[in-house]
Amino acid sequence: MRYSLKGLLATFLLLGLFSCANAAIRLPNILSSGVVLQQKSDIQLWGWASPNEKLSIWPSWQKDSIQVRANPDGKWLITLHTPAAGGPYTIDFDAHNHIRLSDVWLGEVWVCSGQSNMEFTYNWRKTKDIQIDFDSCQQYNLHFFQVPKTTGVTPQEDLPGSWSSCDSNTVKDFSAVAYFFGKKLNKNLHVPIGLISSNWGGTPAEVWTPAELVNENPFLHSWQEKLKPSVGWPILAGRAYNGMIYPLTNFAIAGTIWYQGESNVETYQSYGQLFKTMIRSWRARWNQDFPFYFVQIAPYHYGANNGAELRDQQAQALQLPHTGMVVTADLVSDTNDIHPHDKYDVGARLANMALSDHYQLTGDFPKSPVLAGYTLNGARVQIRFSDAAGGLKVKSGDVQQLFIAGSDGHLYPANLKIEKDGSITVSSKDVSAPKLVEYGFTNTRLGNLVSGQGLPVAPFRIQL
Template sequence: MIVAMPRVLFKQLLKALSFCFFLTISFTAFSAIRLPNIIGSNMVLQQKSETAIWGWSNPSEKIYITTSWNNQKDSVVADGNAKWKLNLKTPEAGGPYTITLKGENSIVLDNIMIGEVWVCSGQSNMEWSSLQKLQQIIDEMPNSQNNNIRLFHVAKTTSPYPQDYVEGSWKVSGPDALKGFSAVAYFFAKELQQKLNVPVAVINTSWGGTPAETWTPAEKVNSSDVLAKSAAMQKTVPWWPVTPGYAYNSMIYPLLNLSIAGAIWYQGEGNTVMPFTYGQLFAEMIQSWRAAWKKDFPFYYVQIAPFNYGNNNVGNLIREQQAKVLNLPKTGMVVISDLVNDVKNIHPTNKKDVALRLANYALAETYGKSLTSYKSPMFKRMDITGNKVNLYFDNAANGFKLNAGKAATEFYLAGPDKVFVPAVIKIEKDRLVASSPEVKNPVAVRFSFSNGGMSNIFSKEGLPVAPFRTDDWVVDTSKVK
């Protein structure tokens, strides 16, 4: 005899069965192999290196990974935290390749290239793109299709703790991919790709306005009384993070398993609130990145452009601090004081030449290409003969030239009274000679040592002389009247 089941009991049984089915489906979905976005189709892996593939799955799940460049099958077992990581050895540049992952599910990553991978970071001048109506990149977009250039844009996010995941996806260079992507990063990649003839990837992880503290591990900032005090002077704003480590945790840390060729950096304007400590902070940031990546990779950066800040001398003090960081090995600084057409605009529109100067540094220093000139003349030493000061420079073997005008500008001379007056400059083959009828006993020289200083003197090869001063006197940083 069949007994009819009460309607209420039937509904309860149906709910229970539905819930069990949901759990089964959910368990299957969440136990599948999962990858971070930085590992995906269209990516570039650093050539001739050991780089990682990593992700999540069921704890203790065995995952088989096959790479088509050598048809080798490797395996890895997820740990108790459902995480796994496998290091792969990459060949010389080439592609496209596939990477196949098999466990309880399968994933095939395709259109993978092997080549050069660069991290591009900083604030708005690195971030600037077509979204800001930057004409150079808008003009470039119709001609930007290139399977050997790959772009990854890291979405803006913060965290008080290190993260494993970033928002973003790998894209093949082209008009759509280039919308909103860093102009400096793209032009840098394009020049490297053309000169090296290998695939090049650039990972843009930048955020306008951010101070260097937020790109530096918090413990590195907070363990230094000087840096902690400087960080405390950053004012909280609605548009970007200022807390030490917050951008590092969420926009740098998730990239650390990737092998990279190096990094480029365009930042400094966000630290004019306390410029005197920037050199220490910047050096700490670079060294902490290298330690985290376990590699002393090259780090090339842009000296901030001339701009009329609201406080006296804060811009030139940042530039001075940036130059001091060249004491770190495998660093390089490009000077862009000539690439500005409006010192009232903190975002110079010429991003292409900035990128080309960074690329030339990488081509010469990282890739050993023979370039006639890629470094700006840098002040080396001086000596005094009577009322004249002889100024000697590195990176000026062929001498100097004026790009406009009959006299070099932005040179100032002072005697023991510390009063600076405009200097007359005579160009000699191996030096510059500074003098002034107003200074009988000169003791100090300053060049382009002002917020908006732009000079007309260059190396014979056309690179601007880097700003400098020979004194260490107290500098006024009060508000501009």
């Protein structure tokens, strides 16, 4: 067989180019210049290279480089401990090629996820509470990573996106809730804040939950099948999780904030179990029992009483450790708008939970009182609340939307006595043997019982 010299040279050249291409270190997009890494934590850096290729990694905050070798699949991963917040730093990756990450910060990292009320941006609805921050937002040392809307039939290894610093332009297209959350964290912690916005308007919680946990659970699967198809978002279990959450789970975070539920109102019956399943699955994949703070859906004219039922299901997630719920009953001026404009207070209330519960700061970080327990004393029901140490009060006149019922189920307006310890006693002359107490259990009228600091008491239903 005869070969021309030109042909052999071309073949060797192609093989050489192929080998060089294989040898290149690659990093996931979440590890790019501008990244915020979780401070004072064991974090992971990972990526791809040629099988068995040796890499040298040098973060500029430490003296020595780290050596690692890619496995036979061409994947590599290292774990290192980060010092206290600071920056900007660099991280150098060396093998057959060189990558330098610049503008690297150490601080606090939060995932901000959900549907349209978390996705809500200035450029979408021109919310005024962000506009007044245009000239000052760059001073809060906030850094954004926006995850594009994408799905996966199976869990993905990477996702598109890049980091950007907060300024008067980037803040316009970033989650308003996440921005105000991050702003308050920075003003109190005085460290860089990394915010990963991974949300998709219209999505039900099933798409954010690993598919097998829904499809292999007869109860959850039966309710998923009742979801209405849409041309604007996926409804199949796991699709957003695979494309928009799973690729992040090697990346160390401080916690998650979540604003979702509107698209599960018509299938509220499964939401309590579904939501807890989702939270547990995220924590299991991150291998971290991180704080998970969420927003109770706002007053809106839903069909039947489904909004109230969904809120009741959301509150079941408080059974899990390190969770918290923001109440929005007082933040809505138009109950015909499913997207309330006040995102400042939503973000600030989420930050209050993080600052007091997770970061253990002392100060003025009020939270809404939430049902904690009850005692039946004859015809009276004594009801206890968390976060009511400052007492409760009725805002504007007599208490509204507080009802009590006996075995016939007829709801009577309840008499209210506020106790000194922050509990309340509920009764009615028409009910001798209470079987049900409801407060704010409607779609739009959520009552006027508030904490001593003015925050609304979370709506509740007690079946005795």
